[in-house]
Amino acid sequence: MEFFRSHVLICGGTGCHSSGSADVMETFKTELAKNNLENEIKLVQTGCFGLCEVGPVVIVYPEGAFYSRITSDDVPRIVSEHLLKGRIVTDLLYHDSIHEDEIIKSLNEVGFYKKQERLALRNCGVIDPERIEEYIAFDGYKALGKALLEMTPEQTIDVIKASGLRGRGGAGFPTGLKWEFTAKAQGDKKYVCCNADEGDPGAFMDRSVLEGDPHSVLEAMTIAGYAVGSDQGYIYVRAEYPIAVNRLTIAIGQARESGLLGKNIFGTDFSFDIELRLGAGAFVCGEETALIASIEGKRGEPRPRPPFPAVKGVFGKPTLLNNVETYANIPQIILNGPEWFRSIGTEKSKGTKVFALGGKINNTGLVEVPMGTTLREIIYEIGGGIPKGKKFKAAQTGGPSGGCIPADHLDTPIDYDSLAQIGSMMGSGGLIVMDQDNCMVDIARFFLDFTVDESCGKCPPCRIGTKRMLEILDRITKGQGEEGDIEKLEELGKNIKSSALCGLGQTAPNPVLSTIHYFRDEYEAHIRDKKCTAGVCQALLQITILPEPCRGCGLCKKACPVDAISGERKSPHTIDQSKCIKCGACLEKCPFKAIVKG
Amino acid sequence: MKSLKELEEIKQRTLDSVNLRKDRSGGTRVVVGMATCGIAAGARPVLLAFLEEVKKRNLGDVTVSQTGCIGVCRLEPMVEITCPGEEKVTYVSMTADKVRRIVAEHLVNGQVVTEYTIGAAE
Structure with a gap:
């Protein structure tokens, strides 16, 4: 056994990666070598710790010291002070991770982690995702062994059904039922697929699971394969997730080498293999029927359901399709039992x-x-x-x-x-x-703009309807809204919801309808008073100088890029609204807070 | 992978090397004083000797770490050993040879090497 007295965990998730964790890793390597510490200190690249805001994150065990926003320049200090002499560099620690008396809190006491319960993310930020042994050390592949050797496929499905697990992709369909439908469907060949086409702007849950704990998804898919009677799995992952794709490729290779994928797994007659399919980044491919078409090599377009994928999926065969996070929960449910999982969560939503x-x-x-x-x-x-x-x-x-x-x-x-x-x-x-600085009409417009862009164009309600809605919203935000626009949006929205072909179109009006429902007054202010209270919609903004506080210092005049401000020194200035481009440069410069926008 | 036993073996083999990452693990803690006084008196070879011995004997639940000045600089290099549920034992004037005996007697067999402790030196 190699014994390392200290482990330095460096986040290698996309968040920390983009803020420079790869450089930090390299600098640690050279600094450790310089101090002859390579054989004492182990460097581990992990998945996401969750606190991307303060990345790159570095955690040093056994102390559990939580260093945040680490740059390559900080590394020599951490190595020479902490790792060589044992003195924790307190000023580099995450501010909430130390008590007032400078004693380090355990991670579970830090405000950010206190209320969290990490099941799907249990290994993220703990193991090296590129080493299958570390996954196994934290009970990895034990659930697969248990299912294959001690349970029948029916029992496996019963456990998932009893756990109350629902699909984490969004719709919340009971996972166990989906498994049962696929298992009961007639077919000489069946497929198990994983939806890793995470396309929502601002969402990165699945990416983090794949980057931090890829084996948990592979293990769960293999269990699913056993339960529904399939020998082939596909993971549909977007090509924009290069780190996730890379770690999945490594994980699949290691699982095959260890005989955890392939023929006769655990000495049984069950065989299963997984392949990756890379998506080109179309939002609609996250919809199940479009995803299946894309796996088959066709254009990613949805088709009407039924038949559901459980009956007719990939290449016309019964197919089980679950989301990444759903899969990440499976191994623990098998290991700890359905009662354990049911004990977490609310009456109808478990876990x-x-x-x-x-x-x-x-x-x-x-x-x-x-x-x-x-x-x-x-x-x-x-x-x-x-x-x-x-x-x-x-x-x-x-x-x-x-x-x-x-x-x-x-x-x-x-x-x-x-x-x-x-x-x-x-x-x-x-x-x-x-x-308070966000305009709800603008937010609705932003999301609709996204769906209009991403609409595949197959069905008219989505292709034409969302476009019309966007045009109305565009007008409203430009100050050209008319009476009746809100009602038109509501009617269009309702019709699109009930007539679009797939989930993308059926849900596209939601951001508009819900902002109208809760913030109707903002829409009305845009249309009737031509005012954007949040001060976001440029066309509705007016920047004015209050004559009272204005001292006539001239700073605003100098800052204005279009010479819209005029006035004598030491007397109040004014803005020529026909010239003003509403850039706000004068606003920042005024030392007397005399310039307001609204 | 042919059996659960094989899986368990991989787990055990790796577990020892990842145990360290669990928060506040309950195992034995070896702390070497490595302030200027400790380093000057030769704490580094002592630390290395501990790592060497722990590795050789596969002692998975032992953590070896450093601390600053323990206070009695004239008795450096000093080492504190805390076994779960027992009082802390402080060894003084350590050398690599003494480490080997302490690991064998104290860490493996639970017998404190009284003659090396601070009590004996005082």
Whole structure:
């Protein structure tokens, strides 16, 4: 056995990677070598720790020291002080990870982690995702062994059914039932597929699981293959996730080498193999029938259901299709039993849900909470609240398919049913926080713009309908809104929802409808008063100088790029509205707060 | 992979090397004083000797770490060993040879090497 007295865990997820963790890793390597510590200190590249806001994140064990925002320049100090002399470099630690007396808190005591329960992310940030042995050390592939050697396929399905697990891709269909339908479907060949085509803007839950713990998905798919009677799996993952694709490729190779994929797994007559299919990044390919078409090599377009994939899927054969996060829960349910899983969450939504926190929030990152946690707990306790003490306005869940949740509903427990009740949806887990500076009409326009772009064009309601809605929204944000626009949007939205072919079109009007429902006054202000209270819609903005506080210093005049400001020195200045391009440059320069926009 | 036993073997083999990453593991802690005084008195070879011995004997639940000045600089290199549920034992004037005996007697067999402790030196 190699014995290392200390492990340095460096986040290699996409978040930390883009803030420079690869350089940090390299510098650690050279610094350790320089100090002759390579044989004492182990460097481990892990998956996402969740706190992407303060990346690159480095954690040093056995102390559990949580270093945040580490650059290559910090590394020599950590090596010479902490690793060589044993003195923790306190000023580089994450601010919330030390007590006042400078004693290091255990990670579970840090505010960001305290309320979290990591099931799907259990190994993210703990193991090296590129070493199958580390996954096995944390009970990896034990569930597969248990299923193959001690359970029948029917028993395996019964356990998943009894656990109450529902699809984590957004719709929340009971997973066990899906497995049962596929198992009972007639067919000489069946397929098990994994939907890793995560396309919602701002969502990165699945990516983090694939990057941090790829084997958990492989193990779960193999168990599913055994349960439904399939010998071939496909993971449909987007090519824009290069790190995830790379780690999956390594993981599949290692699993094959160890005989955990391939022929006669665990000495039984069950054989199963998995291949990757790379998606080109079309949002619609996250829809199951379009995804299946894309796997077959056809254009990624949806088709009407039924028949459902469980009956007629990939190459016309019965196909089981689950989302990444759904799979990541499976091995633990098999190992710990359905009762354990049922004990977490609410009555109708069991287990946990991973959310990608983004927008106006202090702790941007990845969190996993038990179902039934309130939005307030996620935003204020885990997320650390809204930057600069601004006021919460709404949260958008479910991305372009979901809706917004206003401040009145902050205490709604988050699960599939209560979110649907207030006009939003669980979605795959994107959670975008908005504050007083966000214009809800503009947000609706942003999401609709996305779906119009991503519409495959097969069915008219989606192709033409969403385009018309976008045109109306564009007009409203440009100050050309008319009476009756809101009603038109509502009617179009309702019709598209009931007539579009697939999930993309059926949910596309949601952001518009839900913002109209909760923020109708903002729409009305745009249309009737030509005002954007949040000050976002450029065309509706007016920047003016208040004559009272203005001292005539001339700073604004100098800052203006289009010479729209005039006035004598030491007397109030004015802005020529016909010249003003509303860039706001003068606003930042004024030392007397005499310039306002609105 | 042919059997659960084979899987368990891989698990055990790797578990020892990842155990360290569990928060506040309950195993034995060996702490070497490595402030300027400790390093000057030769704490580094002592630390290395501990790593060597722990590796050789496959002692999975032992963590070896450093600390600053323990306070009695004239008795450096000093080492503190805490076994779960027992009082801390402080060894003084350590050398690599003493480490080998302490690992064999104290860490493996649970017998404190009294003659090397701070109590004996005082």
